[in-house]
Amino acid sequence: MSELWYELEPFLQQGTLGLVNGAFYAILSLGLAVIFGMLNVVNFAHGAQFMLGAFVAWMLLNWAGIGYWGALVLAPLIVGLLGVVIERTMIARLYKLDHLYGLLLTFGLALIIEGTMRNAFGSSGLPYQVPEAFRIPPVDLGYMLMPAYRFWIVIVSLVVCFGTWYAIEKTKLGSYLRAAVERPQLVQAFGINVPLMMTATYGAGVALAAFAGVLAAPVYSVNPAMGANFIIIVFAVVVIGGMGSILGSIVTGYILGVIEGFTRVYYPEASATVVFVIMAIVLLVRPTGLFGRA
Amino acid sequence: MPRSQAIALALLVAFIAAAPFILFPVYVMKVLCFALYACAFNLLLGYAGLLSFGHAAYFGMGSYLSAHAAKIWGFTPELAILTGGLTATILGTAFGYLAIRRQGIYFAMITLALAQMVYFFCVQAPFTGGEDGIQAVPRGALLGVLDLAPDFTLYWVVAGLFLAGFLFLYRIVHSPFGQVLKAIRDNEARAISLGYRSDDYKLLAFVLSAAIAGIAGGTKAIVFQIATLTDVNWPMSGEAVLMTLLGGIGTMFGPVVGALIIVTLQAELAQFGAWVTVIQGVIFVGCVLAFRRGVIGELQQAIRRPL
Numbered sequence: 001m002s003e004l005w006y007e008l009e010p011f012l013q014q015g016t017l018g019l020v021n022g023a024f025y026a027i028l029s030l031g032l033a034v035i036f037g038m039l040n041v042v043n044f045a046h047g048a049q050f051m052l053g054a055f056v057a058w059m060l061l062n063w064a065g066i067g068y069w070g071a072l073v074l075a076p077l078i079v080g081l082l083g084v085v086i087e088r089t090m091i092a093r094l095y096k097l098d099h100l101y102g103l104l105l106t107f108g109l110a111l112i113i114e115g116t117m118r119n120a121f122g123s124s125g126l127p128y129q130v131p132e133a134f135r136i137p138p139v140d141l142g143y144m145l146m147p148a149y150r151f152w153i154v155i156v157s158l159v160v161c162f163g164t165w166y167a168i169e170k171t172k173l174g175s176y177l178r179a180a181v182e183r184p185q186l187v188q189a190f191g192i193n194v195p196l197m198m199t200a201t202y203g204a205g206v207a208l209a210a211f212a213g214v215l216a217a218p219v220y221s222v223n224p225a226m227g228a229n230f231i232i233i234v235f236a237v238v239v240i241g242g243m244g245s246i247l248g249s250i251v252t253g254y255i256l257g258v259i260e261g262f263t264r265v266y267y268p269e270a271s272a273t274v275v276f277v278i279m280a281i282v283l284l285v286r287p288t289g290l291f292g293r294a
Numbered sequence: 295m296p297r298s299q300a301i302a303l304a305l306l307v308a309f310i311a312a313a314p315f316i317l318f319p320v321y322v323m324k325v326l327c328f329a330l331y332a333c334a335f336n337l338l339l340g341y342a343g344l345l346s347f348g349h350a351a352y353f354g355m356g357s358y359l360s361a362h363a364a365k366i367w368g369f370t371p372e373l374a375i376l377t378g379g380l381t382a383t384i385l386g387t388a389f390g391y392l393a394i395r396r397q398g399i400y401f402a403m404i405t406l407a408l409a410q411m412v413y414f415f416c417v418q419a420p421f422t423g424g425e426d427g428i429q430a431v432p433r434g435a436l437l438g439v440l441d442l443a444p445d446f447t448l449y450w451v452v453a454g455l456f457l458a459g460f461l462f463l464y465r466i467v468h469s470p471f472g473q474v475l476k477a478i479r480d481n482e483a484r485a486i487s488l489g490y491r492s493d494d495y496k497l498l499a500f501v502l503s504a505a506i507a508g509i510a511g512g513t514k515a516i517v518f519q520i521a522t523l524t525d526v527n528w529p530m531s532g533e534a535v536l537m538t539l540l541g542g543i544g545t546m547f548g549p550v551v552g553a554l555i556i557v558t559l560q561a562e563l564a565q566f567g568a569w570v571t572v573i574q575g576v577i578f579v580g581c582v583l584a585f586r587r588g589v590i591g592e593l594q595q596a597i598r599r600p601l
Contacts, residue, residue: 042399052404090583097401100345101582104539107532108578123568232528236407239400268419276411280392284406287395 013144016260020150020219022257023157024050027212028234029241029249030161034168034207037239038182041091041102047231049206052079053213054222055117058126068131068214076207077216077278083206087199095198110227114266117224125223134218150245153215160211161250177201236279241291248291295464298599302547306460310453315481319445320517325557326456326551327514328537333463334506335534336416340468340544342499343479344394345402346403346411347483349507351389352382354526355412356508361428361521362421371434372443375512383501383507385412390500394493399480409531416526427522431515442516452513459506464546466502475499507534529571539581547601551589 028046035043043049057071058079066074086109094101130149138145168174180187180194188194213227220226234253241252256275263274270277282290295303313322331353338344360378363369382497393404416422423429433442466472477485477494487491515521524530533556541552556574563570574581581588587595594601 036399042403093583097586100402101586102348103345103399104535105579107535108575108582110577111532111571111578113575115568115573115575118571131342142358171569226384228528232406232410235403239396239403239407272414272417273411276407276414279404279407283392283395 009143010265014265015138015258016141016146017150018258018261018264019154019254020257021260022217022254023149023153024212024216024253025234025237025257026161026253027157027208027215027248028230029237029253030164030246031205031212032206032234032238033246034208035202037246038177038201039087039095039102040099041094041097041106041202044103044106044201044206044231045086045109045113046106046209046234047227047229048110049079049083049209049227050213050216050230051063051117051222051224051227052082052099052113052218053210054128054217054276055121055213056210057128057214057217058128058222061128065286068218071217072211074089076210077152079210079213080203082208084199084203086206087202091202092195110231114224114228121224123224126220128217128222130218149218151239153219156169156215157212160208161253165246165250166210169205233275236275239279240275240282240289242289245291246288248289252290278281295468296600298597298601299546302601306547306550307457311601313484314446319364319449321561322558323445323449323452323517324514327426327517327556328454328533328557329550329553330456330475330513332534332537332541332553333460333546334503334547336508336543337463337466337503337506338499338547339535340548341472341479342475342496342537344496344500345535346393346405346500346503347402347526347531347535348389348405348412349405349504350526350528350530351409351412352386352504352507352522353511353514353530353534354416354521355385356382356511357515357521357525358416358422359508360512361431361462361515364516365428366421366436369434370438371436371451371516374434374477375509375516375583378512378515379509380507382511383505386501386504386508387497388444390497390504394496394500395398405530406531406570409526410528412524413526413528416523422523427520428515429520431521433516433519448517452517455509455513459509460546460550463506467546468514469563471498475566476557486582531573538588540585540588542591542594542601543586545590545601547589548588548590555589 028050032043032046035041053075056075059065060071060074090105091102094105134149134152136148138147139151168177176187176192177197180197184194237252237256238249241248243249260271260274261273333348335346338346356378360374360380361376364371364374369415389405389408392408393401396404417424423578429446435441435449440447442451474485474490474495478495482492511525512555538549540555541550542548563573590601
């Protein structure tokens with residue numbers, strides 16, 4: 001027993017730490033899926049907006065003296081508002097065109113945001129302290145001690161993800177949203193303002209990315225490249241899970257984070273690429289994705 | 295070849311012939327390498343309707359393998375470039391096979407993710423030299439005879455290679471195979487119902503595109519005598535998209551013009567650092583919102599002749 005435990009322990013530990021990355025994959029792929037479902041646009045700028053969330057948190061702290069908790073509310077609002085402006089002025093013009101144009105436009109936006117931040121702050125990265133409330137002894141999980149802030153990330157991400165899932169699947173507003181995804185014209189004919197819903201959806205999706213950015217700020221250094229690194233992995237996550245299902249994208253996000261953690265034990269060199277390898281395998285075995293509809 | 299395209303080709307050849315006497319040969323060679331890269335990309339996006347967001351993988355691996363073959367294995371430059379092209383072909387076959395299983399947006403995301411896997415591989419693999427890249431790649435002697443060290447000599451080889459690649463792509467697009475590709479682009483279900491195996495056509499287009507991108511990357515490695523992580527990272531994939539979009543998706547000469555503009559822009563703005571990224575982003579957004587036909591596309595529309 002003790003020998004088996006000895007084998008199993010690092011596995012469990014890395015898997016649990018993998019949940020931290022998985023939390024970010026889940027929130028980001030959830031946002032992508034929500035935006036794609038409603039707008040039919042793959043938001044390439046999602047990573048840049050995630051990064052922007054982290055930077056806004058840094059700016060709020062260093063320029064306005066607003067700490068972590070304020071940033072957790074304000075940064076998503078600010079970046080989400082920027083998303084609303086982007087949707088109204090640019091993305092809204094593309095709905096009638098091929099989906100690829102939405103991808104190209106948001107790719108351009110990602111370049112603009114990333115380049116601007118690199119000009120303003122350099123590429124080396126800025127420090128963001130772990131908030132006061134989490135400078136406490138690590139949480140004892142029995143098989144490991146988990147730093148309190150990382151524990152918080154996992155918990156809060158679960159709350160946010162399942163909160164979003166609940167809002168979309170179980171509330172009245174969510175039912176309008178799902179109806180508008182299926183039959184926009186019909187829903188519009190019932191007197192529901194579908195364009196406004198699309199704007200709000202994009203804003204909310206972007207705010208979600210910014211929220212993840214604030215969460216990430218104390219863990220990763222705040223730097224202009226952090227978004228690009230994440231978004232490409234999240235694309236792979238989305239291919240694996242399929243964007244058709246909200247719950248699917250959440251679950252896939254966490255699972256892949258955990259698998260990445262496992263890989264760090266057995267074959268650390270592959271931990272950066274394991275998500276892509278899994279994507280390739282899924283494409284071979286089940287081309288529509290794990291939760292995708294054919 | 296329609297007269298409009300024949301005239302455009304004559305102008306292109308005249309420009310290539312005159313350019314090294316007016317401009318820096320190395321700068322023109324850079325334009326030609328990227329033009330070939332963008333043309334290869336355009337074969338997919340413009341004529342098969344497939345948006346690959348991962349062409350950096352083929353360009354970059356072509357670049358690395360050519361550099362490695364020339365420096366470590368002592369290959370002559372033409373064999374080194376061939377090695378790079380062959381590597382990209384193999385890679386393109388594997389990735390193309392995976393990517394064509396999904397359509398549209400997913401295709402773009404899959405190609406991007408696979409290319410990023412190649413990037414991470416290159417970061418870790420010892421033969422790439424990590425952050426340093428493969429430096430001081432010898433230009434060697436063509437067929438072991440013609441010394442390519444002088445820029446002026448190398449220029450004509452690169453120019454010939456570019457023209458050969460360009461005409462090859464022209465031939466593909468205007469062959470029966472190319473016609474089927476366009477049919478698949480415009481209405482895949484219909485093409486299938488007519489008895490064409492669309493997956494086979496898409497895969498072959500993908501492999502051809504990857505192969506030529508690899509040759510472009512290999513040539514770039516010989517010209518600049520260096521292969522680095524920049525060649526294989528995602529912004530390089532974005533550049534192929536940008537050049538094609540700006541020049542004109544689905545036009546023969548568009549990617550060449552796009553490459554000329556973007557390479558010139560990068561050279562002029564090099565001193566402003568990250569602003570280059572911002573300006574590229576602005577061009578992307580501007581093109582998508584207001585200039586979707588691109589330079590050559592608009593010209594084509596104005597004269598009502600194919601270019």
